[in-house]
Amino acid sequence: MNLTHLSKDTLVTVVNGQLPGPTIEVTDGDSVIIHVVNKSPYNVTIHWHGVKQRLNCWADGVPMITQCPILPNHNFTYRFNVTGQERTLWWHAHVPGLRATLHGAFIIRPRHGAGSYPFPKPHREVPIIIGEWWEMDLAQVATDLSNNSLFDFNSASTINGKLGDLYNCSGVAEDGFVLEVEPGKTYLLRLINAALLMEYYFKIAGHRFTVVASDANYVNPYDTDVIAIAPGETVDALLVADARPGKYYMVAFPYQAPKPSIQGPEYITRGMIQYSSGNGAPVLLSTSNGTTGEEEGGGPSADVPIAPEMPDHNDMVTSLYFRGNLTSLRRPQLPTLVDERLFITLALGSVCRRGRVCERGSTNDESITVATLNNVSFELPAAAETPLLESHYYNTGGVDVLRELPARPPKVFNFTDRDLIPYGPKEANLEPTSKATLARRFRHGAAVDVVFQSTSLMQSESNPMHLHGHDMFVLAQGLGIYDAAKDVARYNLVNPPVKNTVLVPSLGWAAVRFVADNPGVWFMHCHFEFHLSMGMAAVFIVEDGPTADTSLHPPxxxxxxxxxxxxxxxxxxxxxxxxxxxxxxxx
Incomplete structure (x- = not known):
């Protein structure tokens, strides 16, 4: 359908005529049936981001990994159970580019109602989805990224699909999301980052948050005035309407790695909260001039909202500090014995198109930049007709083409040397890589430690790493190069936060542990669209356990x-x- 923003009609793919798509609300223990009717011109699958899909990898929704794509004018029905999970998750298309408009909230309510929350029942619960507005064909965006033809950028940022009043055309401001609040009431904000490219800082002028959950796992309540949220992540935060009644801007501001990394446009978006009397009438103030808002810390004027002071767009420390303050509310069952250890470097590299020998950076465009895990870039098997899960389940030999994800990078170098970021001679001998269907196989029940190490090889972005079908215990994070001799001592083995998407900081590292107890073929990838399209991904194959209750069920x-x-x-x-x-x- 056509949507009009910035004085331009843009043809976009949406669900049920909505952007964002409809919120799906379920209760812990429910069985869920969702019919997808594909009336778009694109192949589509839907991924239920963070839903465990216990013994039911068939419903995970990754094209040619767990299922064939849903072709245009075809239908597909997803069936899965939601058991042992609560809080905020989301759903999105798992095809390149299209999740920018094909997404929505997936809310799992506790079995015994909101009264069983580990915090006072809020007056109202509000999904807040941060996204991007693209004035171009999103399928073409993905093609451009994977083929290295060019790097595209969005035209605006959004809150709940609205661009906000910072964007205007011919002097007419775009609509922004408005949340009406009543003085003294508490609101549960369910934040989701559905953007393709950016981590965001989120603030509301004159107010603070109490963070109570992240990625559908409760955390010890954490008081803050700023929330950092990367693509794929969700954050649940309580907002108390305890400021002087009036209007206050809520702002989503993109963070990006500093130069010499590529600097994208700073597309800020803002909505607002408006105090009301409870009967829908706004609460307005009498002021001496009624024309200007006051600075943050004071009160608003009658008509002009005040805006929060945001972190710098290259401020990485705020993001690191926010995540470092998250700890699990309920002590998780963290295994103490580790069966496997992986050290995975996240980088860019170069390969020659069509398998030819080529000169790096040659004028005939034979060299292409790819994203890698331990110097290998993911690609699906050529001319694959059977999803990997199907081949694995029926043991048909389709998984014979897989290359094992190495437990270590092939070369050790100064992973955070900033001189490697610009394209030039210094990183030339580190660039050459290969493409393969990258996989790692795990025995059922194995406890696995993974250290994700961001590198400076032709980039210095952070990396939100998402593992399907499992949660990860975030043991520690840090800047620079991971050093086991000293960093293991920093591990939180008592109450580490439990996440399905872990942000690896720019030129830093994150150490996680997970238990491979959900049999199937699970995608593990960076949730930045450009890194995923360029190959920063692998599949984790979890073997069946010894019983029917520990084995993948039939389709x-x-x-x-x-x-x-x-x-x-x-x-x-x-x-x-x-x-x-x-x-x-x-x-």
Missing amino acids: PADFQTCGHDESLMLQKMGIDKRRVKSEDARS
Whole structure:
């Protein structure tokens, strides 16, 4: 459908005519059935971001990893249970570019109602989705990123789909999101970062927040005036309407790594909160002039909202400090013995198109920049017809093309040397890399430690790393190069925050631990769209456990497949090939 912003009609793909898409509200313990009817011209899948999908990887929604894409004019039904989870998650398209407009909140309420929150029941709960407005074909944006033809930028930032009054056309300001509040009431803000490119700082003038959850896991209440939220993350925060009644701006401000990294446009967006009397009538103040707002810390005028003072757009410390103050409210069951340890570097590199030998940076455009994990860039198998999950479940050999994700990078260098950021001679010998269907296989129940190390190789961005099907214990984070000899001593083994998306700071590191106890084929990737499109991803394959309750369940009877081999014939006959093989072995 066409949406009009900045005096221009733009054709966008949306769900049910809405941007953001509809909020899906469920209760812990529910079974969920969602019918997706694809009337767009694009292949689509929907990922239920942060939903565990226990023993049901089939509903995870990643094209050619867990399912075939939903073709134009085709339908697909997702079926899954939501058990043992509460708070704020979200859903989004898991195809390149389209999640900028195909997304919405996914709220899981506690089984015993809001009265069971570990904090006073709020007067109202409000989803706040930070996003971006693009005046271009989002599928083309993804193609540009993956083919290195150019780097595109959005035209504005949004709060709940609205650009706000900082943007105008011919003197007419864009609409902004307005939240009406009553004096003395408490509001639960469910923040979601659905942006493709940027981490954001979020503030409301004259007010503070109490952060109570992140990525659908409760945290010890943390008082702050600024929230840092990266693409993929969610934050639940209480807001008390305890300021002098009037109007106050809420501002989302993008953070980016400082120069010499590429500097994108600073597209700030703002909405506002408006105090009301409870019957819908705004509370206005009498002032001497009625024309100007006061500075933050004072009170607002009758008509002009006050704006908060925001961090600098290159201020990385505020982001690091915010996350360093998050601790788990409920002591998690953290395994003390570790079975595997991975050290994964996050970088850019270069490969030659079509597998040819080429000269780096050659004028014939044969060299392409890619994003890597331990110097390998992810790509799906060429001409793949069967999703990896299907090949894994039926043991058809489709996973034979996988290359193992190395446990260590092939070269050790000064990972945070800022001289490696600009394109030039110094990083030339570190650039060459390769592309492969990158995977790592884990025994069921294995405890895995991963250190994600950001590098300065041709970039210095932070990296929000998202693991499907599992939560991660965030043990520690820091700037510079990870040093096990001293940094292990900093690990929080008592109440680490539990996350599905972990921000690895710019030119820094994050140490996480997870338990590979959910069998299936799970995507692990950076949630910045440009890094994902360029290959900063891998699949984590978790093997079945010893019992039916620890093994991946068969696909639903009506699960749409796109393979054409013996396993699918057996499936259609109601025969599980793995069971046949097991029975043959016993006999």
